[in-house]
Amino acid sequence: MSLYEFEPEIVDFFVEGRSDRMFIEHLLDGAGENVRVWEAGDVEIPADMVAEVGEYIGAKGRVVALANELEKRLDGREEYSVLCIVDADFDHILEPESKDSKFLARTDFTCVESYYWDAKTVRKYLKLSLHGSVPLRADDFMSKVEAAMSDLFLLRLAAASLGLNFSWMDPSSCCGDPKKNAGFDQSRYLEKLLNKNSAFDRRADLEGKVAELREVMGRDPRNSIHGHDLCKLISWLIKPYIRDRNLTSEEVVSRSLACCVERVDMAAYPLFIRMMELARLQ
Structure with a gap:
C-alpha cells in the first residue's frame, strides 16, 4: 500500500x-x-x-x-x-x-461484455469476423439473442434474490434451430436446471420471483446480460451458418466482439471517463 x-x-x-x-x-x-x-x-x-x-x-x-x-x-x-x-x-x-x-x-451495465452489445459493434462483428455468412441484419440478430438472454438473466437474478447457489448450464441445449426461427425454451431449461440442482421444491418460488422481477426490469438489454450466456447464445445462433467451428467457440466469440468495439465509443461511458481521468488521457 x-x-x-x-x-x-x-x-x-x-x-x-x-x-x-x-x-x-x-x-x-x-x-x-x-x-x-x-x-x-x-x-x-x-x-x-x-x-x-x-x-x-x-x-x-x-x-x-x-x-x-x-x-x-x-x-x-x-x-x-x-x-x-x-x-x-x-x-x-x-x-x-x-x-x-x-x-x-x-461496470455501467451488468458486465464488461455488455459494452460489446450495440448495433455498431454487432454490424462490424457480422461483417468482419463472420464475413457476412449469417444472413441476418444486426437488429434482427440482436433481437433473437436478447429474447433468450432476458429470460436467462431473470432466472439468474431470481435465484440470486432467493439465495440459491445454482450450478448453471449451457442455454444452447434448450434452443431450437435458428434457421427455423426456433428460440430458447425457458420452461425446458428451468426443468433441467431444477433437476441438476435437486431443487424441484423451489420451482414455484423461482417462477414467482421471475414474474415479479420482470415487472421492474428496465428496457436496456445491456442490463440483462450475463457474459458467458451472451457468448453461448451467439455461438448457438451462428453455428448453422459457419463452417469453421473455431469461430463459434465461446472464447472466440467473446474476443471477436471485443475487437469490434471502437475505443472512441467507450469514452462516452462514466466508468471509462473515470478511468481515462485517472490515466491522464483527458
Whole structure:
C-alpha cells in the first residue's frame, strides 16, 4: 500500500480476469508505462478479507476485498490513482449502494461484455469476423439473442434474490434451430436446471420471483446480460451458418466482439471517463 504514497505517479487498475485486463489495456493504450492493469490473481487476498465484504470467494470477491482494504489503509488526505473494477452483475438491482467506495467501481451495465452489445459493434462483428455468412441484419440478430438472454438473466437474478447457489448450464441445449426461427425454451431449461440442482421444491418460488422481477426490469438489454450466456447464445445462433467451428467457440466469440468495439465509443461511458481521468488521457 505504501507504493502509492511514495510513487504517486503510478496508476493501477485491478480487474477480475484476463479478458477484462486485455480489453482495458487496449482502451488505455498510449497512457504511458506508469499505467498498469492487474488481474485478481496477481494479488494475494486472504479468504477472510473476502468474507468481510460479504462476497463469494472468487475473482470479483477478491477485487472488492482489495478495494475495501485500500480504503482502510490509505487515508483520505491524499488522492491515489488506483481503482478496482468489477462486473456489476446484479448489484445495481439487489445492492444499488452497498458496494460504492473510493477505490471500487462497477461496470455501467451488468458486465464488461455488455459494452460489446450495440448495433455498431454487432454490424462490424457480422461483417468482419463472420464475413457476412449469417444472413441476418444486426437488429434482427440482436433481437433473437436478447429474447433468450432476458429470460436467462431473470432466472439468474431470481435465484440470486432467493439465495440459491445454482450450478448453471449451457442455454444452447434448450434452443431450437435458428434457421427455423426456433428460440430458447425457458420452461425446458428451468426443468433441467431444477433437476441438476435437486431443487424441484423451489420451482414455484423461482417462477414467482421471475414474474415479479420482470415487472421492474428496465428496457436496456445491456442490463440483462450475463457474459458467458451472451457468448453461448451467439455461438448457438451462428453455428448453422459457419463452417469453421473455431469461430463459434465461446472464447472466440467473446474476443471477436471485443475487437469490434471502437475505443472512441467507450469514452462516452462514466466508468471509462473515470478511468481515462485517472490515466491522464483527458
